[in-house]
Amino acid sequence: MNLTVIGTGYVGLVSGTCFAEMGNTVTCIDVDENKIEGLKKGVIPIYEPGLEPMVNRNIDNNTLLFSTSLKDNLENCDVAFIAVGTPMGEDGSADLKYVLQVAKEIGEHMSTPLIVVDKSTVPVGTADKVKKTISDELKKRNVEIEFHVVSNPEFLKEGDAINDFLKPDRVVVGSDDEAATKKMRSLYSPFFRSSMDRLITMDVRSAEMTKYVANAMLATKISFMNEISNICELVDADVNKVRIGIGSDSRIGYSFIYPGSGYGGSCFPKDVKALKRTAEEHGYTPELIKAVEDVNDRQKFVIAKKVVDKYGEDLKGKTFAVWGLAFKPGTDDMREAPAIYIIKELVKRGAVINAYDPKAMEEAKHFYLKDTPNINYFTAKYAALEGADAMILLTEWKEFRAPDFGELQKLLKSPVIFDGRNQYDDEKLDSMGFEYFQIGKKA
Numbered sequence: 001m002n003l004t005v006i007g008t009g010y011v012g013l014v015s016g017t018c019f020a021e022m023g024n025t026v027t028c029i030d031v032d033e034n035k036i037e038g039l040k041k042g043v044i045p046i047y048e049p050g051l052e053p054m055v056n057r058n059i060d061n062n063t064l065l066f067s068t069s070l071k072d073n074l075e076n077c078d079v080a081f082i083a084v085g086t087p088m089g090e091d092g093s094a095d096l097k098y099v100l101q102v103a104k105e106i107g108e109h110m111s112t113p114l115i116v117v118d119k120s121t122v123p124v125g126t127a128d129k130v131k132k133t134i135s136d137e138l139k140k141r142n143v144e145i146e147f148h149v150v151s152n153p154e155f156l157k158e159g160d161a162i163n164d165f166l167k168p169d170r171v172v173v174g175s176d177d178e179a180a181t182k183k184m185r186s187l188y189s190p191f192f193r194s195s196m197d198r199l200i201t202m203d204v205r206s207a208e209m210t211k212y213v214a215n216a217m218l219a220t221k222i223s224f225m226n227e228i229s230n231i232c233e234l235v236d237a238d239v240n241k242v243r244i245g246i247g248s249d250s251r252i253g254y255s256f257i258y259p260g261s262g263y264g265g266s267c268f269p270k271d272v273k274a275l276k277r278t279a280e281e282h283g284y285t286p287e288l289i290k291a292v293e294d295v296n297d298r299q300k301f302v303i304a305k306k307v308v309d310k311y312g313e314d315l316k317g318k319t320f321a322v323w324g325l326a327f328k329p330g331t332d333d334m335r336e337a338p339a340i341y342i343i344k345e346l347v348k349r350g351a352v353i354n355a356y357d358p359k360a361m362e363e364a365k366h367f368y369l370k371d372t373p374n375i376n377y378f379t380a381k382y383a384a385l386e387g388a389d390a391m392i393l394l395t396e397w398k399e400f401r402a403p404d405f406g407e408l409q410k411l412l413k414s415p416v417i418f419d420g421r422n423q424y425d426d427e428k429l430d431s432m433g434f435e436y437f438q439i440g441k442k443a
C-alpha cells in the first residue's frame with residue numbers, strides 16, 4: 001500500500017519505518033524541516049534501538065521517503081496516519097491543535113479516496129472532530145471525496161518500540177466502516193503471521209478509550225506499588241520481598257510492580273490527566289485516577305527526601321553523582337523524567353550534580369535541565385563518581401546493574417548509594433560497608 005505518516009516523532013517514525021519494512025511505500029511528513037532534512041540523509045533524531053539501520057535500509061530501497069509537504073503526498077495514498085503530538089493542555093485535557101491542523105490540511109488537499117487513521121493518543125470523540133474538520137474543508141472546496149476516519153491507537157514502548165511494532169501484543173482498530181476495517185486488517189496481516197486474533201476490531205469510541213485505559217491501568221500498578229513501598233518502609237518490611245510474594249500469584253503477576261521513583265515519560269502523566277479530565281467533563285469524579293496521580297507526584301521526591309534526611313536541608317558543598325536521567329532505560333526521552341524533579345530539588349539546596357546517562361544527556365543539557373545550574377555532565381559513569389559524596393541511581397540502564405562496587409568505593413568520598421530503582425543486593429552492599437538507601441526499605 002501507499003501510506004503517509006504525518007508526524008515523525010517516536011510513534012510516527014517507528015510506525016512508518018516498520019510499515020515500510022513490511023513492503024509498503026511510506027512517506028513520512030513533518031513540519032520540522034531540520035528533522036526531515038536529517039532523515040533524508042539517514043540522521044535519526046531520536047534514540048531507539050534498531051531504528052537507524054531499518055530507516056537506512058528502507059531509504060536505500062526507496063520504500064521510505066521523507067517530506068515536509070502533506071499536500072504533495074495525499075494523492076493515491078491508501079491510508080494517512082496522524083501521528084502528531086497531543087500534549088497536555090492547560091486544563092489537563094489533551095491538546096488537539098496539531099491533530100486538527102493535520103485534519104484541516106487533509107481536507108484542503110486530498111484528491112482521491114482516503115482512510116484517515118488517528119494513531120496519536122486522542123480522547124473519545126476525536127475521530128468525530130477529525131471527520132467534521134475534513135468534511136468542512138471538502139464542503140468549502142465544493143468537492144465530494146470518500147474518506148473514513150479510523151482509530152488505531154499505538155501501544156509501542158520507547159526503548160523497545162521496533163519489537164513492539166513488529167510483534168505487537170495486539171493491534172486495536174476502531175472503525176465504523178467495513179471496507180476500512182478490511183483494509184486495516186490487510187495492512188496489519190504481515191505482523192500477525194501466526195494468528196489474526198491479536199487484531200482487535202471495535203467501534204471508534206471504544207478504541208479511543210482503550211488506549212487511555214491501558215495507560216491508566218499501568219500507571220495505577222506503579223502508583224499502587226509505590227504507595228505500598230512507602231508503607232513497607234514505615235512498618236519495617238522489605239518491599240522487594242513483598243513484591244516477589246505478591247507477584248507469584250498469577251492473578252497479580254510480576255510485571256509492572258517494581259517500586260521506584262514514579263512514572264514519567266511523554267505518555268503516562270499526560271494520559272492519566274487527560275482521562276481524569278474526560279471523566280470530569282462528563283460530571284464524574286474519578287477518585288482512583290486522581291489518587292494515582294497524587295501518589296506519583298509525591299513519589300518523585302522520595303529519593304530527594306532521603307538525601308536531605310541524611311545530609312540536612314543545606315546541601316552546599318555536597319556533590320552527588322547521578323546515574324541515569326532518561327525517564328526509563330532504552331530511550332533518550334526526558335519528558336517528565338523523575339530525574340528532572342530530583343535534581344532540581346537537590347540543586348535548589350546548593351548541591352552540585354555530576355550527571356551521566358548513556359543516551360539522554362543532550363536532551364537534558366539542551367532542554368530539560370538547561371536552566372538548572374551546578375550540573376556537570378560526564379561521558380563515563382565512573383568519571384562522574386570521582387569525589388562525589390554519594391551516587392544516586394535514577395534510571396535502571398543495564399550498564400548500571402552490576403557495577404564494580406570496589407571502584408565505586410574508591411571513587412566516592414564515602415560509600416553511599418541512593419537507589420531510586422532498587423537495583424542492588426542490599427546484603428552484599430552492606431557487607432562491603434556501603435550505606436545503601438532504596439525505595440520501600442529502611443537503610
Ligand code: NAD
Binds near residue numbers: 083
Ligand atoms: P513527538 O512529539 O515525538 O512527535 C510528534 C511530531 O509531530 C513532531 O516531530 C512534530 O514536529 C510533528 N508535527 C506536529 N505538527 C505537525 C503537523 N501539522 N504536520 C506534520 N508534523 C507535525 O510525539 P510522539 O511521542 O511520537 O507521540 C505522538 C502521539 O503518539 C502522541 O499522541 C502520543 O501520546 C502517542 N503515543 C506516544 C508513544 C510514545 O512512546 N512516545 C506511545 C504510544 C502513543
